[in-house]
Amino acid sequence: MEALKGVRILDMTHVQAGPTCSQLLAWMGADVIKFEPPQGDATRGQLRDVPNADSLYFTMLNCNKRSITVNMKSNEGKLVFVDLLKTCDIMMENFGPGVLERLGFTWEKIHEINPKIVVGSIKGFGSSGPYSDFKAYENVAQAMGGAMSTTGVPDGPPFVTGAQIGDSGTGLHLAIGLLAALHQANRTGQGQYVEVAMMDGVMNLCRVKFRDHQRLTRQSLAEFSVPTYQNMGDVPRAGNDSGGGQLGNAIHCKPHGANDWLYVVVQEAVWADLAARIGPDVGVPDLATDPRVATIAERRKNQSLVWTLLNKFAEKYTKRELMAILNPIDVPCGPIMSTTDLATDEHVKGRDMWVELDHPQRGKWFNVGMPIKLSASPAKIERSPLLGEHTDDVLKNVLGYDDAKIASLKGAGAFSAPPKKAA
Numbered sequence: 001m002e003a004l005k006g007v008r009i010l011d012m013t014h015v016q017a018g019p020t021c022s023q024l025l026a027w028m029g030a031d032v033i034k035f036e037p038p039q040g041d042a043t044r045g046q047l048r049d050v051p052n053a054d055s056l057y058f059t060m061l062n063c064n065k066r067s068i069t070v071n072m073k074s075n076e077g078k079l080v081f082v083d084l085l086k087t088c089d090i091m092m093e094n095f096g097p098g099v100l101e102r103l104g105f106t107w108e109k110i111h112e113i114n115p116k117i118v119v120g121s122i123k124g125f126g127s128s129g130p131y132s133d134f135k136a137y138e139n140v141a142q143a144m145g146g147a148m149s150t151t152g153v154p155d156g157p158p159f160v161t162g163a164q165i166g167d168s169g170t171g172l173h174l175a176i177g178l179l180a181a182l183h184q185a186n187r188t189g190q191g192q193y194v195e196v197a198m199m200d201g202v203m204n205l206c207r208v209k210f211r212d213h214q215r216l217t218r219q220s221l222a223e224f225s226v227p228t229y230q231n232m233g234d235v236p237r238a239g240n241d242s243g244g245g246q247l248g249n250a251i252h253c254k255p256h257g258a259n260d261w262l263y264v265v266v267q268e269a270v271w272a273d274l275a276a277r278i279g280p281d282v283g284v285p286d287l288a289t290d291p292r293v294a295t296i297a298e299r300r301k302n303q304s305l306v307w308t309l310l311n312k313f314a315e316k317y318t319k320r321e322l323m324a325i326l327n328p329i330d331v332p333c334g335p336i337m338s339t340t341d342l343a344t345d346e347h348v349k350g351r352d353m354w355v356e357l358d359h360p361q362r363g364k365w366f367n368v369g370m371p372i373k374l375s376a377s378p379a380k381i382e383r384s385p386l387l388g389e390h391t392d393d394v395l396k397n398v399l400g401y402d403d404a405k406i407a408s409l410k411g412a413g414a415f416s417a418p419p420k421k422a423a
């Protein structure tokens with residue numbers, strides 16, 4: 001974990017979007033100090049599966065970080081925050097609109113305290129424009145960034161995707177921005193403000209849908225199995241169509257359960273071999289040259305026939321068996337992997353993408369591993385911190401406070417929640 005060695009991050013992020021980003025940076029070697037309110041990141045207690053233990057929601061997004069609790073609503077807590085700002089290279093947050101400003105820390109103020117610090121900020125809709133005052137969660141971003149209107153089938157409701165493109169996707173975008181700004185700060189001595197809006201991140205990930213949006217002003221979308229026509233307006237939902245230059249679809253396999261599907265791309269280059277392999281078994285021996293599907297244009301027009309024949313062929317095979325038939329003839333395909341498939345898969349295990357960890361409150365658990373593999377800086381995944389586990393460590397070893405100073409700050413409530421007022 002050498003790549004970001006020496007980079008210290010003041011991580012005020014919470015829930016998913018920000019913590020995804022800081023966890024990746026920690027896995028690249030940054031010293032990430034998770035700066036939490038005294039009651040902790042709300043996800044510690046959300047979707048709990050083990051009583052009194054930090055939830056998997058929290059543990060899976062906060063590995064390799066140190067945790068310090070500071071009450072930012074006390075003057076002493078703000079002093080600790082300012083001291084940390086002076087020692088960090090990056091500060092990052094994903095509070096709701098205006099939270100940091102209400103605490104008295106605008107970007108200008110932070111830049112004045114430490115001109116070299118890079119500040120990363122995730123908001124639902126950024127700091128400008130008519131939506132800037134709104135809070136956002138994953139599915140709000142998927143709804144507003146174009147993902148939901150283009151996911152599903154035309155006569156059904158819009159769907160969200162399982163991949164957390166609004167939260168984790170935005171975290172990835174922020175990581176890229178922070179590393180670029182850090183590079184610039186190291187050259188110029190000046191930090192900058194890096195802002196990523198979740199809606200913008202989702203739009204970026206839906207880029208090809210805006211390709212289709214503009215194509216529709218000139219033509220129908222011949223690769224879609226659902227009806228399209230010039231000037232129809234919105235890009236329609238198109239089920240499992242490939243949405244690219246090659247035709248593709250999910251093929252149902254034996255024993256026809258919820259995840260017994262193989263996604264098959266009928267790449268132009270492999271049509272002749274694929275047709276020769278399946279045609280005789282489905283009663284169309286000359287499928288490769290059958291005029292209904294012989295050319296790519298015909299296959300696009302009659303793609304429902306291609307899918308019907310492939311589904312018929314697949315009736316006798318499981319998704320793995322069908323994959324074993326198609327791989328040798330170079331047909332790009334992949335089984336629809338369930339979470340169980342993935343958690344028990346040898347390939348996944350071999351690539352350290354399903355990692356076993358221990359935790360003092362919950363015992364053995366698993367995290368999804370580090371997807372970015374650096375040859376000279378492999379990630380070593382360590383458990384998430386308990387709430388405030390490193391408060392004293394950070395105060396002493398990062399800020400150089402002595403015992404007397406720590407005791408007096410504690411006495412003044414810098415690290416604890418104020419007592420609740422009687423009702």
Ligand SMILES: CC(C)(COP(=O)(O)OP(=O)(O)OC[C@H]1O[C@@H](n2cnc3c(N)ncnc32)[C@H](O)[C@@H]1OP(=O)(O)O)[C@@H](O)C(=O)NCCC(=O)NCCS
Pocket residue numbers: 014015016017018035036037038070071072073094095096097099102103122123124134135136137138167198
């Ligand atoms: C996710 C979100 C909707 C959660 O909303 P929320 O639970 O109301 O939390 P907010 O971030 O708006 O507010 C946090 C509060 O905690 C307080 N707080 C945060 N850290 C604190 C600390 N260390 N000490 C004391 N108070 C603290 C803030 O001051 C704020 O209080 P205020 O409302 O009195 O100003 C909101 O944070 C948001 O829209 N974030 C940006 C988009 C985003 O990242 N969404 C995806 C999350 S996965």
